[in-house]
Amino acid sequence: MKFNISEREGRVRPDGMAKVTGDLKYLTDLTFPNMLHGKILRSSYPHANIVSIKTERAEQLPGVAVVITHKDVPGMNRFGIIFPDQPVFCEDKVRYMGDAIAAVAAESEAIAYEALALIEVVYEELPVIDDPKKALAKDAPKLHPSGNILHRATFKNGDVSKAFDDCFTVVEETYELPRQMHAYLETEGGVIVPKEDGSITVYAGTQHGFKDRFQLARILAKPEHEIRIISSPMGGSFGGKDELNIQPYGAILALVTGRPVKVHHTRKESVWAGLKRHPMRITMKTGASKTGKIVAHEVRIIADTGAYATLGPAVLDFAVEHASGPYIIPNIDIEGLSVFTNNGVSGEFRGFGGNQITFALEGQINRLAEALGIDPIELRRKNIRKATDKGPLGQRIAPSNGALEVLESINALCMKQKEKQKQEPCSKWKRKGTGMALAMHGGGLGFGRLDSAGGRLALNHEGKIEIAFGFEECGQGLLAVIENIVIKEIGCSQNDLKIVIGDTALVPVSGSSTASRGTSIVWQSVQRMKEPFTQKICKRVSQLLSIPENELILGENGLWRVNGKHPCMTYKQLAQEMKDGSPLVVYTNFHFPTTPDAVIGGHYLYTFGGVKVEVEVDLLTGKVKVTDLDHVIAAGPVISPNGYRGQIEGGGVMSLGYTLMEEAKMEGGRYVTENFDTYLIPGIADIPFHTNVQAIEALYKDDSHGPRGVGEIGTIAITPAIVNAIHDAIGHWVQHLPVSSEEILEAIEVRRMLEWT
Secondary structure, three states, X not given: OEEEHHHOOOOOOOOHHHHHHOOOOOHHHOOOXXXXXXXXXXXXXXXXXXXXXXXXXXXXXXXXEEEEOHHHOOXXXXXXXXXXXXXXXXXXXXXXXXXXXXXXXXXXXXXXXXXXXXXXXXXXXXXXXXXXXXXHOOOOXXXXXXXXXXXXXXXXXXXXXXXXXXXXXXXXXXXXXXXXXXXXXOOOEEEEEXXXXXXXXXXXXXXXXXXXXXXXXXXXXXXHHHEEEEOOOOXXXXXXXXXXXXXXXXXHHHHHHOOOEEEEOOHHHHHHHOOEOOOEEEEEEEEEOOOOOEEEEEEEEEEEEEOOOOOXXXXXXXXXXXXXXXXXXXXXXXXXXXXXXXXXXXXXXXOOOHHHHHHHHXXXXXXXXXXXXXXXXXXXXXXXXXXXXXXXXXXXXXXXXXXXXXXXXXXXXXXXXXXXXXXXOOOOOEEEEEEEEEEEEEEOOOOXXXXXXXXXXXXXXXXXXXXXXXXXXOOOOHHHHHHHHHHXXXXXXXXXXXXXXXXXXXXXXXXXXXXXXXXXXXXXXHHHHHHHHHHHHHHHHHHHHOOOHHHEEEEOOEEEEOOOOOOOEEHHHHHHHOOOOOOEEXXXXXXXXXXXXXXXXXXXXXXXXXXXXXXXXXXXXXXXXXXXXXXXXXXXXXXXXXXXXXXHHHHHHHHHHHHHOOOOOEEOOEEOOOOOOOOOOOOHHHOOOEEEEEXXXXXXXXXXXXXXXXXXXXXXXXXXXXXXXXXXXXXXXXOEOOOOHHHHHHHHHHHHHHHHO
């Protein structure tokens, strides 16, 4: 089934009213009695040895409670999701401007800042490696004991060299992708509250509370049960808060002082220390037969991971996996390097390496079509994957016809757009162009990575059906997804339901709120729990009321007899009857669906997306404006229509910024852009007036995996579609992002000169 999301309405999200009225407080809004304010001293240089650190003057400042350094870390002075290689506090060397040297807790922020200025650090500057090329040079200094290569990922199939020799047409291009900020509304921050028994509660934004707890336990040398993470709600993440940020500093300060400590980054502090999207340099060589069959594909990726690992290896693996996208190419040679530099740390970002590689791949497809004189849609149609084809790494995947269905829908939209353009009057100083692109995106963490999931369903003592997951609500609308699934599958009403998330003391392990996995996990969990939960409740009510179990069903406000006109027992009444009996609770534990083939990082469940855009290029200024934007998404059944559209439209705007204006530029290991006065993100005037989201809900026959997540798929095909539309308008291919007005003007001038001659 296909439909436009705007044609179907959904419930108001559970946290919607509280958010728009301001009643819902973010974690950084919290205050506690006797609370101190923490601040972190960051490095003055992108690369240097630390000769000495003196904190005496800062410690003597009135209002300062404590100053801490690496000497005050109780346990392991390192953190990192995959490789714990990042110092909590640097001992002898700094590797980027975000490295922490010391931290202060004081009675006010002003005093804390004053204390930071009194800490004396003597550095010995070292050569700055601010580009992966420098890092890979033979004589480059080693940033880490193992060298400057964090990770190498490869995939090969067939004989690429021979296949290129047999090609009718070969195109080769290098694509350069920038560093991008997450630009979340709420910067990194939170409050850490110590208790008399030595335990702590951490109120801070994260995408994986249990993973934070695990890392903090090692840093603080405490058992995990003494650390409670409360992580919802937060003001956005998009991957940027998946890694620890302020938590270790606030926790140590709180434990040392015995008082609550708030640490909240300013935007500048967030820019310096926060994660960014990986800059990549991608060279692709792609060859096809005369009829348009793609037969050879060679890819080389160099990713700037910055000073530390975080999720750099997984991002590179994902890019390598998606280097052939939704196309079947028999001969492939892909190699990727993730390289350490003294630049800001690159980590998880919505799309997870898929955005960069898809920009390059779709650029190659369009250039091939132009070189062959074949319609770009037809070229894709000749090479598109079929429903039962294997995955891009040769692994078995869940069958899906989504790629072809998306392509055909996008084709119809493009044809409609072209007809519309013919009827519009031409402008002397503006040119319009239409572009399209496809994307394929794997959900979950991939084969070989611990991807545990689960949930809990219970009737609590208040008479509410309580559903609990170890997820976090970071603005993505997960609460609405949980509510809609439970109401549909269980049969209760909104008022009967209580959702518990984002608190490690109250929820089961469900894995991370990442990798477009949340909706899938909720749906699969409820499928596993609904029958045993219903049976437990019906059995109890049957015993209490002497009604046969098969005549009872769960409904609004309680248990109903089949064809009954009102509940025979409310949930609240049942809870009262249960006070002295065993609780009505059901758990589920399982792993996110993975391929049965031993392909590290290979995914099993994929979503497919397509984008059609219209752009308007100003021939006088070189500015590009997106005027129309259509998404087609094949991700299975839609659970929350408003949330679905919000994810796709929001992701589209985020990638529009990535394409046309955003670059967290660095020079010599230092950020040139430190705030939103120079780092521009799309505003309301930049959003296309016409934006439409079309959902393809049908799953392949016998697919039992349910809906897929859509948190990332809406971001991926935007960039190549816009660049395709620019080419349609002025005949110029862009290969370096963000698109610059200067480049556009130069291209226009070159075209004019060619036309004159």
